């Protein structure tokens with residue numbers, strides 16, 4: 001079986017063309033093994049591209065621990081690039097993911113992914129929680145480059161407040177005189193810091209609008225590069241027309257020997 005390795009701002013994924021539905025999607029140990037950075041291909045997650053009668057394709061996403069995850073924004077951008085590379089569409093596409101329908105457009109090296117609407121956010125002392133397709137805590141801090149993202153992120157991810165499901169955690173700093181953001185993310189299911197998290201930067205951008213008035217579009221620096229999030233805030237606290245914009249590239253391809 002052929003696999004394809006893709007990355008979007010350093011959030012990396014094993015992509016499999018599973019239109020024949022022959023991949024053993026129930027085999028959590030196999031998926032974790034393929035994502036392992038010493039014993040496998042190495043990735044933050046694995047994504048199956050499957051057929052769907054009403055859409056160009058269906059996205060099935062697994063975290064590096066082998067369990068099916070909630071929505072992955074960077075994975076969404078990568079599967080759009082993969083479907084484009086496979087010749088499934090020319091410029092715009094419509095696909096189904098775990099959180100519902102998405103549309104996307106490929107414009108040269110950038111993929112513009114339409115994210116699900118966001119219902120609002122839960123503002124607590126010290127952090128804000130919101131669901132952008134995946135659950136995210138956003139915490140604003142002063143020096144994100146020096147922060148212990150793994151230790152602090154893990155403490156929040158496993159805290160009683162978010163049990164039993166847990167949460168992803170985004171440490172966010174206002175940059176560029178308050179005009180852009182710098183974000184580092186601890187990811188649930190990878191259980192480590194990743195180089196980028198698409199649903200995470202989306203959460204950070206919306207929280208930055210709410211707390212600091214950053215207007216759309218918001219430019220965001222992550223460990224693996226640069227992303228942009230645009231959105232329309234609604235008077236009732238919802239957000240619509242949310243787009244995650246950034247590069248997504250094929251890195252290499254190979255054959256599975258398992």
Ligand SMILES: N[C@@H](CCC[C@H](N)C(=O)O)C(=O)O
Pocket residue numbers: 011063068069070071072073074075134135167168187188189190194196197198199200
């Ligand atoms: N890397 C992803 C987020 C994936 C979902 C997450 N790890 C979870 O299941 O909680 C992104 O780019 O959004």
